[in-house]
Amino acid sequence: MTRQKKIEFGIDSFGDIARDNNGNLLSGAASIRQVVKEAVMADKLGIDAIGLGEHHRFEYAISSPEMVLAGIAGKTKHIKLASAVTVLSSGDPVRVYQRFSTLDALSNGRAQVILGRGSFTESFPLFGYDLRDYEILFEEKIELFARILKETPVSWEGTTRPSLDEADIFPKTESGKLATLVGVGGSPQSVIRAAKYGFPLMLAVIGGSPRRFKPLIELYHRALKSNGHAIQPVGIHSPGFIAETDREAKELFWPLFKLHHERVGRTRGWPNITREQFEQEISQGSLYVGSPETVAQKMAATIRMLDIERFDIVYGFGPTMVGDRERMIELYGGEVIPRVRALLGEE
Amino acid sequence: MSGPATIGIVGAGKLGIVLAQLCLRAGYEVYISGSGDPSKIALSVEVLAPGAQAVTTEKLAKKAGLVILAIPLKNFRHIDSSLFSGNIVVDAMNYWPEVDGELSDIIPGEMSQSEEVQRYFASARVIKALNHMGYHHLLDEARPRGASRRKAIAIAGNDHEGVVVVAQVVDAIGFDALVIGDLASGRALETGMPAFGANTTESELKKLARP
Numbered sequence: 001m002t003r004q005k006k007i008e009f010g011i012d013s014f015g016d017i018a019r020d021n022n023g024n025l026l027s028g029a030a031s032i033r034q035v036v037k038e039a040v041m042a043d044k045l046g047i048d049a050i051g052l053g054e055h056h057r058f059e060y061a062i063s064s065p066e067m068v069l070a071g072i073a074g075k076t077k078h079i080k081l082a083s084a085v086t087v088l089s090s091g092d093p094v095r096v097y098q099r100f101s102t103l104d105a106l107s108n109g110r111a112q113v114i115l116g117r118g119s120f121t122e123s124f125p126l127f128g129y130d131l132r133d134y135e136i137l138f139e140e141k142i143e144l145f146a147r148i149l150k151e152t153p154v155s156w157e158g159t160t161r162p163s164l165d166e167a168d169i170f171p172k173t174e175s176g177k178l179a180t181l182v183g184v185g186g187s188p189q190s191v192i193r194a195a196k197y198g199f200p201l202m203l204a205v206i207g208g209s210p211r212r213f214k215p216l217i218e219l220y221h222r223a224l225k226s227n228g229h230a231i232q233p234v235g236i237h238s239p240g241f242i243a244e245t246d247r248e249a250k251e252l253f254w255p256l257f258k259l260h261h262e263r264v265g266r267t268r269g270w271p272n273i274t275r276e277q278f279e280q281e282i283s284q285g286s287l288y289v290g291s292p293e294t295v296a297q298k299m300a301a302t303i304r305m306l307d308i309e310r311f312d313i314v315y316g317f318g319p320t321m322v323g324d325r326e327r328m329i330e331l332y333g334g335e336v337i338p339r340v341r342a343l344l345g346e347e
Numbered sequence: 348m349s350g351p352a353t354i355g356i357v358g359a360g361k362l363g364i365v366l367a368q369l370c371l372r373a374g375y376e377v378y379i380s381g382s383g384d385p386s387k388i389a390l391s392v393e394v395l396a397p398g399a400q401a402v403t404t405e406k407l408a409k410k411a412g413l414v415i416l417a418i419p420l421k422n423f424r425h426i427d428s429s430l431f432s433g434n435i436v437v438d439a440m441n442y443w444p445e446v447d448g449e450l451s452d453i454i455p456g457e458m459s460q461s462e463e464v465q466r467y468f469a470s471a472r473v474i475k476a477l478n479h480m481g482y483h484h485l486l487d488e489a490r491p492r493g494a495s496r497r498k499a500i501a502i503a504g505n506d507h508e509g510v511v512v513v514a515q516v517v518d519a520i521g522f523d524a525l526v527i528g529d530l531a532s533g534r535a536l537e538t539g540m541p542a543f544g545a546n547t548t549e550s551e552l553k554k555l556a557r558p
Contacts, residue, residue: 120445121445121446131445131446131448132448134446186361186483187360187361188359188360188361188364188388188391188395189359189360189388189391192390192391207481207483208481208483208484208486208487209483209486209487212483212486212487215394215395216395218394219390219391219394219395222390222394223390226390265544267444267445268443268444268445268538269441269442269443269444269537269538269539269540269543269544270543270544271541271542271543271544271545271555277546284487285487
């Protein structure tokens with residue numbers, strides 16, 4: 001089957017504190033430099049995009065994705081530079097726009113801001129926001145952000161930041177529009193909100209069968225239409241680990257994924273994940289773990305089933321050794337992506 | 348099909364939509380409400396759970412003998428406490444610290460969550476169920492009765508008839524029903540307990556949900 005759509009492939013990182021090849025944990029600073037190194041590799045390999053998440057937790061080094069992306073901008077030529085995601089609820093839309101339009105200038109138009117609510121909430125107390133305002137903060141700020149994107153003076157009044165009176169905001173982009181997407185975790189209302197503003201959609205598909213997102217994509221298309229917007233691209237973001245063989249990938253990834261699950265589970269009251277659940281996530285769920293061929297087959301199946309335009313793989317969970325991270329990027333860019341393109345019948 | 352013919356689901360988020368899909372598939376008539384005007388959820392319901400009817404929570408309470416609460420825990424007190432008079436009310440809510448804030452602000456005192464929900468909806472028959480399995484597992488794991496490795500859902504309640512009815516619904520939507528005891532013992536299913544998040548068979552769940 002030949003697909004008409006050209007698909008983009010990305011890699012996403014939260015700037016996890018990595019380990020060197022002797023097993024010692026890197027500092028936050030070294031972990032950030034490692035991501036920059038990997039982005040340069042990805043650019044040379046022809047990977048289309050890198051997405052960096054904003055977090056405020058001990059296990060992640062990146063709290064200011066656009067700063068790291070600016071560092072990457074100076075060392076790369078083609079790769080798109082995305083936040084994945086920018087937690088808009090606890091940020092200021094004016095500053096977010098300014099930082100990303102600056103990044104867009106530095107990178108000759110490669111900046112992408114992916115707006116989201118984030119799956120963690122540490123940023124709320126950190127920046128003085130009340131979790132009780134969770135809904136209104138995002139609702140108001142995305143509305144303001146959509147107005148700022150028009151790049152004409154903005155007048156705005158709301159409850160979550162000071163009002164603006166014909167405020168002109170700089171720098172403006174060369175293209176006239178900063179690439180802006182919305183990242184959602186699967187809530188129908190979030191999908192409808194993205195459609196209301198006509199923003200392209202990125203779905204975080206991090207557990208269970210990706211099939212359940214098919215109706216959400218239909219909902220997105222229907223909501224775009226009812227708001228008078230043209231059809232926009234949809235992408236997904238899912239975790240993975242690639243090594244030479246299935247066995248090696250699973251054995252290396254299992255302790256890392258288990259640790260990640262325990263850390264997040266501790267704050268959310270989950271029990272620990274079992275090996276059986278891990279294997280099931282690989283065979284039927286949303287973990288893309290294995291040899292290049294195994295991962296390529298699974299990715300192609302998901303892309304076909306959901307009929308999407310972008311696939312970002314989340315790499316480097318927890319204290320992954322830098323050698324394993326770099327090898328994964330080489331295998332992903334060098335083998336998996338060309339294989340997926342071939343499976344999908346692209347040129 | 349057995350038990351009630353009509354089910355009302357309060358909450359049209361991730362869990363509410365999945366429950367609506369499962370109940371529709373099992374042949375129930377399904378009503379679903381969000382916060383406020385049903386027009387806000389109409390498109391989601393039409394696309395994601397076709398056949399379910401988007402209504403106000405007030406209308407849902409009148410139409411459905413069995414009501415499932417699938418809203419953020421901190422919001423249950425926003426519902427009129429006398430609305431579910433006589434209804435069987437399934438507490439499928441979970442405390443999620445990141446969104447709900449301090450637990451003691453929502454559930455003061457020593458009672459289990461569902462006992463507190465029962466105290467608030469004093470004239471309803473509150474049953475704890477459908478909370479411990481993640482919503483995407485509910486969707487992926489539903490199996491017909493007798494299927495091998497069919498997963499189980501734990502139920503806790505004081506109202507005997509209510510427990511029986513909820514067990515029938517659990518079976519009809521694709522899971523073995525495991526009754527673990529009264530509402531107080533429902534604590535074993537709450538956030539942070541061994542059975543929380545459990546996606547497993549009846550015999551395994553029995554071990555995890557021990558009080």
